[in-house]
Amino acid sequence: xxxxxxxxxxxxxxxxxxxxxxxxxxxxxxxxxxxxxxxxxxxxxxxxxxxxxxxxxxxxxxxxxxxxxxxxxxxxxxxxxxxxxxxxxxxxxxxxxxxxxxxxxxxxxxxxxxxxxxxxxxxxxxxxxxxxxxxxxxxxxxxxxxxxxxxxxxxxxxxxxxxxxxxxxxxxxxxxxxxxxxxxxxxxxxxxxxxxxxxxxxxxxxxxxxxxxxxxxxxxxxxxxxxxxxxxxxxxxxxxxxxxxxxxxxxxxxxxxxxxxxxxxxxxxxxxxxxxxxxxxxxxxxxxxxxxxxxxxxxxxxxxxxxxxxxxxxxxxxxxxxxxxxxxxxxxxxxxxxxxxxxxxxxxxxxxx
Amino acid sequence: xxxxxxxxxxxxxxxxxxxxxxxxxxxxxxxxxxxxxxxxxxxxxxxxxxxxxxxxxxxxxxxxxxxxxxxxxxxxxxxxxxxxxxxxxxxxxxxxxxxxxxxxxxxxxxxxxxxxxxxxxxxxxxxxxxxxxxxxxxxxxxxxxxxxxxxxxxxxxxxxxxxxxxxxxxxxxxxxxxxxxxxxxxxxxxxxxxxxxxxxxxxxxxxxxxxxxxxxxxxxxxxxxxxxxxxxxxxxxxxxxxxxxxxxxxxxxxxxxxxxxxxxxxxxxxxxxxxxxxxxxxxxxxxxxxxxxxxx
Numbered sequence: 001x002x003x004x005x006x007x008x009x010x011x012x013x014x015x016x017x018x019x020x021x022x023x024x025x026x027x028x029x030x031x032x033x034x035x036x037x038x039x040x041x042x043x044x045x046x047x048x049x050x051x052x053x054x055x056x057x058x059x060x061x062x063x064x065x066x067x068x069x070x071x072x073x074x075x076x077x078x079x080x081x082x083x084x085x086x087x088x089x090x091x092x093x094x095x096x097x098x099x100x101x102x103x104x105x106x107x108x109x110x111x112x113x114x115x116x117x118x119x120x121x122x123x124x125x126x127x128x129x130x131x132x133x134x135x136x137x138x139x140x141x142x143x144x145x146x147x148x149x150x151x152x153x154x155x156x157x158x159x160x161x162x163x164x165x166x167x168x169x170x171x172x173x174x175x176x177x178x179x180x181x182x183x184x185x186x187x188x189x190x191x192x193x194x195x196x197x198x199x200x201x202x203x204x205x206x207x208x209x210x211x212x213x214x215x216x217x218x219x220x221x222x223x224x225x226x227x228x229x230x231x232x233x234x235x236x237x238x239x240x241x242x243x244x245x246x247x248x249x250x251x252x253x254x255x256x257x258x259x260x261x262x263x264x265x266x267x268x269x270x271x272x273x274x275x276x277x278x279x280x281x282x283x284x285x286x287x288x289x290x291x292x293x294x295x296x297x298x299x300x301x302x303x304x305x306x307x308x309x310x311x312x313x314x315x316x317x318x319x320x321x322x323x324x325x326x327x328x329x330x331x332x333x334x335x336x337x338x339x340x341x342x343x344x345x346x347x348x349x350x351x352x353x
Numbered sequence: 354x355x356x357x358x359x360x361x362x363x364x365x366x367x368x369x370x371x372x373x374x375x376x377x378x379x380x381x382x383x384x385x386x387x388x389x390x391x392x393x394x395x396x397x398x399x400x401x402x403x404x405x406x407x408x409x410x411x412x413x414x415x416x417x418x419x420x421x422x423x424x425x426x427x428x429x430x431x432x433x434x435x436x437x438x439x440x441x442x443x444x445x446x447x448x449x450x451x452x453x454x455x456x457x458x459x460x461x462x463x464x465x466x467x468x469x470x471x472x473x474x475x476x477x478x479x480x481x482x483x484x485x486x487x488x489x490x491x492x493x494x495x496x497x498x499x500x501x502x503x504x505x506x507x508x509x510x511x512x513x514x515x516x517x518x519x520x521x522x523x524x525x526x527x528x529x530x531x532x533x534x535x536x537x538x539x540x541x542x543x544x545x546x547x548x549x550x551x552x553x554x555x556x557x558x559x560x561x562x563x564x565x566x567x568x569x570x571x572x573x574x575x576x577x578x579x580x581x582x583x584x585x586x587x588x589x590x591x592x593x594x595x596x597x598x599x600x601x602x603x604x605x606x607x608x609x610x611x612x613x614x615x616x617x618x619x620x621x622x623x624x625x626x627x628x629x630x631x632x633x634x635x636x637x638x639x640x641x642x643x644x645x646x647x648x649x
Contacts, residue, residue, distance in 0.1 A: 009624075071554045083545035087567040095562070097553035148553060159524050 001026040001184050002047070002152055007056035007202055009042055016042040017053070025184040029175070031195035033039035034205035035231065040125040040188045043205070047186065048154050049073045076145035077154040080161065082137045083315055084129040088118065090140050091125040097307055110174070115147040118177070135166045142174070146181070153178075153185045159194070171197055183326065192232050196220070204228045222339065228236040228329040233331075236305050249325070250279040250299040256330065256340060263332050267325040269294070269308040278324035281305050281314050401628070407621050418621045427599075432625065434599035435585050438516065442523035443580040447573065450531035451526065455565070457532075457546075458539040469532075476529035480522075484593035487522050490511060518594035523584050530592070531576035538572025539565070572639055576638035581628050602626050 002024040008019040015078050017039040024030045032040040045051035047058060049070030058065045065073055076097070084093050098108040116122045119139040129137055138158055145153055156175075159167040175198055178185050189195050195202050196216040204211045204219065206227045212219060224230035230237065240248050242263045249255050249265055256263075270292075281297035284304075293314035295307045307323060315321060328340040364546045408414055422428055430527045457465055475483065490496050492513040501509050542565060549623075550560045591601035600608070602622055610619040 048552055070548075071552045071556060075552070077549070077552045079545045081543060081545050083543060083549040085546060085550075085564055085568070087570075096550065100554040144549075144553070178532065260465070280429065320464060 001029070001061060001188075002058070003059045004043075004047065005057040005059075006041060007046055007053050007058070007335065009039075009051065009053050010045060015039075015208050017046065018209075020056070020205070020210045021030060022203050022210055022213050024184055024186060024268065026184055028200045029178050029185045029187060029198060031199035031202045032186060032188045032201050032205060033192060033195040033199075033231075034190065034211075036190055037207040038205040040190075040205050044077070044149070044156050044186060044188050044313070047152070048075050048076070048077045074151035075154055076148055076150035077156065077157045078138070078141045078145055080157040082129075082134075082158075084132075084137055084140055084144075086129050088129075089125065090121065090127050090132070093129065093140055094143045094147050100266065103147070108340050111147055115143045116144065119143045119173075127260065134162050135170055136164065139173075142177075146177075146183075151184060153183050155187045156184065157188050157190070157347040160189070160191070167194070174198070196232075202232075206231070223329065224336050226266070226334045226336075229266050229329055229331065229336075234269050234306060236269065236272070236325075238264075238265045238303070243337075249328075250281070250303055250305070251301050252277070252279045252324070254328075255341075256338075258330060258337055261332060261335065263330050264323075266329040267327065269306040271326045271328075272305065272307045272323045273326055274321055275324035276322055278322040279305075280320055280322050283317055283319045283321065286314055286317060288314070363460055399636060403620050404624055407617065407624050418617060419625075422618070422621050422625060428605070428622070430599045431602055431605045434516070435568050435602040435626075436629070438523070438601060439581045439585040439593075442520050442527065442584050445520075445532050446524045446527040446580055447577055450528050450576070451535055451569075451573070453528070453532050454535035454539050455561075457536055458542075472532045473529045479587035480526060480587070481593070483526055484590055487518065487525075487594060490541075491518070491521070500620050501558050513594060514596050516596060518596075519591045522590040522594055523587070526590065527580045527583065530579055533568065534576040534579070535572050539571050571643065574640045575637060578633050578640070582633050582637075585626065586630065 005021050007017055007020045008015070020039070020043055024032075032043060034040050042051060046053045049065070049068060049072075049153065053066070056066070060074060069261070085096070088096070091109075094115060095108045095112040098111055098345065103111075113122065113125070116125055119142055120141065121136060121139055124132065124136065124140075131142070132140065142155075142157070159170050162170065164337055170195060171343055177183075187195075189198075199216055201213060201215055202219055203213045204227075207226075212224045212228045214222075219228060219232050223232060229235055238249055240263060242258055243260050246253050246259055247263065247265065248254075279299050281299045283295055284298050285296035287294040287296075288311065291326060292308050293311050295309060295315060297305045297307060299305060305323065307321075309315075326341070330337045330340065407418055408416065410417060453468065456470075457469055471473075488495070491498075491511055492575050493511050495511070495513075495525075498509045498511065501507075512521060546564060546568075547560055550564045555563070587601070587602060588603040588607065592607075595601060595604065603626075605625075606619050606622045609615050609622060
């Protein structure tokens with residue numbers, strides 16, 4: 001459906017997007033996820049045609065759109081600031097794209113009413129944008145795009161200015177609507193929870209590059225770079241030296257069949273478990289998150305560890321626990337070297353790499 | 354007992370606040386007293402006296418002077434010429450300024466900075482200098498004519514002492530103010546508002562007509578009112594560059610007073626011009642008030 005091939009964009013010598021490539025299937029919702037300044041919004045603007053790329057190719061349904069003007073592309077974009085025109089009513093805002101296309105008045109009115117009904121704003125047609133709440137304004141912006149039936153819907157952090165509760169509600173509405181209309185969508189966000197909840201696949205960007213593309217679960221379970229591992233979900237990071245197949249993990253020696261050298265060992269908080277052979281750490285903070293409890297501990301080496309455990313296993317403050325990782329992601333120079341399932345202390349056998 | 358503490362604690366600041374507000378209000382009144390006093394003494398009072406005087410002939414109320422004004426063909430030609438000059442010059446200056454403001458809004462770099470500087474330059478040039486410069490440039494045997502003759506064009510007719518002369522000067526003189534007003538107005542239109550229209554398929558003319566102009570309506574009205582009022586009351590430019598007849602009202606007024614020694618007729622001319630200015634001024638104030646209400 002949409003092919004992004006080796007897109008590069010530089011602003012006054014500073015690369016904003018570097019060699020970005022990925023594809024989006026029809027009806028798929030893909031999130032561009034990354035920290036501020038990683039180039040995700042620039043890439044979205046390049047797809048929309050509002051910003052020209054220096055090199056690379058964009059094609060929609062096999063048609064090269066790289067040099068096509070924004071007003072001739074079969075895309076529509078929802079902006080972070082909703083960008084509604086303050087002098088037009090909701091209906092006029094929504095009908096603008098249809099007026100541009102020269103549709104008859106009756107058809108514009110019918111389509112506008114239908115799409116406003118779709119986003120639940122049928123009663124707000126005659127209101128001005130200033131008379132809408134943030135969530136309503138963003139739904140009008142979405143309706144304004146949906147009414148022109150774009151082949152690709154582009155959304156640039158549309159919910160980031162809204163409060164958390166409203167954001168969650170709109171996210172669910174959007175997902176339902178996108179599924180119902182089978183709408184190919186690219187959604188930019190820096191909020192990993194939002195991306196995990198919405199996306200069929202996530203494109204993780206860092207420093208202008210596409211770091212990894214995959215379904216949310218796969219990215220969480222198998223991050224391919226240190227950047228992705230640290231950006232998606234929480235991680236306990238231990239940077240240490242690997243020598244002769246053994247590595248020191250917070251004072252516990254673990255076996256690891258990897259080449260010698262510096263290595264970053266990352267472990268999810270939920271992948272820690274109490275084990276008598278594990279590293280000793282004292283509980284310094286216990287946060288009840290409802291279904292789970294987040295426990296902060298300090299190890300004998302002075303490092304902080306985060307452990308997420310079931311609520312009924314929550315330890316008391318000050319208690320000393322011994323913990324071992326169930327899974328360890330090993331990275332060297334930012335790249336994944338191996339994933340260790342149930343790594344064992346040096347005196348035991350059976351570690352896998 | 355804690356309630357008592359809360360109550361007394363609540364009363365004390367309110368009392369202090371009321372006293373503070375009273376002092377603040379008095380200080381505010383004292384600050385505006387001088388300018389308001391000057392306005393009343395030097396402008397409002399003489400204006401009221403002058404308007405009253407135009408309706409008094411030998412101590413009795415009469416509208417004869419206004420009857421004479423509106424029935425004199427030459428006077429009416431001068432009034433029409435003044436209003437037409439104001440309208441055409443203001444609309445032309447506004448159109449040029451809007452183009453410059455649009456360019457400055459959506460462009461960056463050295464050329465934009467240079468154009469910005471050039472567009473504001475007339476703000477610092479007195480009317481008399483502009484008039485002299487135009488006489489020397491566009492007048493008979495001026496630089497423009499000499500340049501045309503150098504390339505073989507010998508049929509040049511100077512705009513000096515024709516309505517085109519003051520028109521050119523008014524347009525040039527009145528570009529900076531609307532550029533500033535319209536630039537401020539355009540800065541309120543977000544890039545995303547324009548991009549959203551482009552993204553939905555709109556081309557530049559439609560974006561200008563349906564997105565930018567409606568959002569700029571207030572700024573345009575304010576700029577128009579300011580230029581128009583300035584032009585219809587201007588003296589130097591029409592005096593230096595304008596035709597002998599018809600005359601703009603300011604020149605006509607000066608001649609009625611200085612050459613024809615008819616102060617009563619000059620006062621009537623002044624009152625008529627003042628009423629027209631007041632209508633446009635009232636329009637300007639209403640637009641400003643709406644803008645501030647919208648901003649709130």
